[in-house]
Amino acid sequence: MAVMDDDDDEKRWEAVAARDATADGSFYFGVRTTGIFCRPGCTARTPRKANVVYFESTSAAERAGYRACKRCRPLDAPSERALAARIARACRLLSRQQPIETRELAALLGMSCGHFQRLFKRQLGVTPQQYRRRVRSERARSLLSEASSVTDSLYEAGFESKSAFYASLGAELGMRPAAARAAGDGELIYYTSRDCSLGVVLVAWTTHGVCSVTLGDAQEPLLAELEAWLPRARFEAGEDCAWVMAVVDAVDGNGSGQAQLPLDMRGTAFQERVWQTLRSIPAGETRSYQQIAESLGQPGAARAVGAACARNRLAVIVPCHRVLQSDGGLAGYRWGRPRKETLLAREREPERVKGRKR
Numbered sequence: 001m002a003v004m005d006d007d008d009d010e011k012r013w014e015a016v017a018a019r020d021a022t023a024d025g026s027f028y029f030g031v032r033t034t035g036i037f038c039r040p041g042c043t044a045r046t047p048r049k050a051n052v053v054y055f056e057s058t059s060a061a062e063r064a065g066y067r068a069c070k071r072c073r074p075l076d077a078p079s080e081r082a083l084a085a086r087i088a089r090a091c092r093l094l095s096r097q098q099p100i101e102t103r104e105l106a107a108l109l110g111m112s113c114g115h116f117q118r119l120f121k122r123q124l125g126v127t128p129q130q131y132r133r134r135v136r137s138e139r140a141r142s143l144l145s146e147a148s149s150v151t152d153s154l155y156e157a158g159f160e161s162k163s164a165f166y167a168s169l170g171a172e173l174g175m176r177p178a179a180a181r182a183a184g185d186g187e188l189i190y191y192t193s194r195d196c197s198l199g200v201v202l203v204a205w206t207t208h209g210v211c212s213v214t215l216g217d218a219q220e221p222l223l224a225e226l227e228a229w230l231p232r233a234r235f236e237a238g239e240d241c242a243w244v245m246a247v248v249d250a251v252d253g254n255g256s257g258q259a260q261l262p263l264d265m266r267g268t269a270f271q272e273r274v275w276q277t278l279r280s281i282p283a284g285e286t287r288s289y290q291q292i293a294e295s296l297g298q299p300g301a302a303r304a305v306g307a308a309c310a311r312n313r314l315a316v317i318v319p320c321h322r323v324l325q326s327d328g329g330l331a332g333y334r335w336g337r338p339r340k341e342t343l344l345a346r347e348r349e350p351e352r353v354k355g356r357k358r
Helices: 009-017 058-063 080-094 102-108 113-124 128-144 150-156 162-173 177-181 219-229 242-251 269-279 289-295 302-310 337-348
Strands: 028-031 036-038 052-055 188-196 199-206 209-216 234-237
Touching: 009 052, 028 058, 036 058, 052 058, 080 102, 080 113, 080 128, 102 113, 102 128, 113 128, 128 269, 188 209, 188 219, 188 242, 199 219, 199 242, 209 219, 209 242, 219 234, 269 289, 269 302, 289 302
Parallel strands: 188 234
Antiparallel strands: 028 036, 028 052, 188 199, 199 209
């Protein structure tokens, strides 16, 4: 059918009357008296409501005998600004406490469900419902430290049931909510240290995977830092295992077993997106903070990318040493610039024999 259903015509007319460019691409309107069809955000003179007809696509408008407006050029792709505005609106709706289905969200934006999902994932790297789960988990993470009980934070964060709350937080935070609320209270974390080509590496892990890899000159300060990070967790010296050996090999520049390492990452949704992006940078290559931000679809977030790199606790496994300033400068490195220089030089000269101190 060429013309759209009447159910939401009032909302569409409001967009046309307001020349709302954020609605561009969600529908098109034709003017019966001129035979021209436009985008909702067209800056031409607003037509009379009685003369307006709506179409779901440009092809539908053309089949009905309408010509494209030469001012708003509806046959061209929607502007990046308009698409970004619609994604921003979707994020605001997903951030509300009330649940919303993807199909319902797409309808509110005037888009087909499939097109909306593809656009959302291309812009943010996750599906709409994955985004909503992350928002709820981050909200719960902040509430857990303040709420008088886990149940209080459950409902404040927008979870519909206790089972959904525990299942989601177990996956998102790497620990059960009660443990997160008390900064790791009751959680068992294993650790061990080894000599390596960069000094000493301390590896810590849980049943979910490796949660910390830090570099220094001695075990004691590294262990003190780990305990300060999760002050109420229980720590136990562990024995060398395949995970530990894979980490040490990665630090020393030998092998590629770290690619298969299970990781117990503990950051915000944005931080984890940055860290996953860092893991995709090939050895021997570098990126700038700005390039990372642009690859995430957030070109204005270069400083936030830098902050996420600074909070990385998985040295080498999450290779924040491969991120440089825009002018090629080294910038800082949590474990010292000399180690960053060593790592970069070694990765740029793969044929070098990499000595290991064990």
